[in-house]
Amino acid sequence: MGFVADVFDVTLIDPVTQDAFASTTLQDANIEFSLESTDITGGQGAQLLGVLHSTRNININLTEVSFKYDWLARQLGTDVTTGTAIAYAKPEFYEVATASVTLNKEPNADDHGVIAYTEDGQRITGFTVTGSDVDFTAATPTVADGDTVEIRSYKYDTDATTEIVEFDVAKFPKGVIAVLETVEISGDERITHTIQYQFENSVPDGNITLNTASSREAQTTAMMLRVIKPQNSTNVGRALRIPIAAV
Secondary structure (H helix, E strand, C coil), X not given: CEEECCCCEEEEECCXXXXXXXXXXXXXXXXXXXXXXXXXXXXXXXEEEEEEEEEEEEEEEEEECCCCHHHHHHHHCCCCEECXXXXXXXXXXXXXXXXXXXXXXXXXXXXXXXXXXXXXCCEEECCEEECCEEECCCCECCCXXXXXXXXXXXXXXXXXXXXXXXXXXXXXXXXXXXEEEEXXXXXXXXXXXXXXXXXXXXXXXXXXXXXXXXXXXXXXEEEEEEECCCCCCCCCEEEEEEEHHHC
């Protein structure tokens, strides 16, 4: 008697570029086979006389605990590119000394765009920006040494190794080869077989929810793929039970 007691590992392969997107850190993964049918009833008591079968659907549901940028791009139907980008600084508080503060990053040269507020929420104007230094000598309202100012945002140039995913609403997910693999174990916990499911054309549904929480814990992301029937066949995939001795 055999048992499947471990989650799938998954590999998604682009059939055109042969790029592979893989995970060995899934929290859960399942393959759902559903069959649409219509009951035929008749006679006294509307007894079941038969069942008409129509469509069999296969969906693959994955829950990933690691944050994978390439998976995000795959869901959006786009690619990850690398290069310098313009980012926005998050709000930070600084203590003024010699009428100035030094920002943690240097504002973008083409658009300093530093947005500053006093500690009680008044917008500050009239300051000057040189490199990473913000000079409040002529600021309105007056900013004195020892005051705390909130720099709410400004644009800055990122490192050239920044990974970028564009959100293009005109692009949609493309089909991938989906391979899901786990192991079969015996009652004494010996691994006896590799179990592998293969689907030649699976399309991500493109739905994404990015969750975060104030408690520090790993947040999961979900991906669902729908298995597509090829034009010239009704065979959409297969399952392999491979003896470990043959692997």
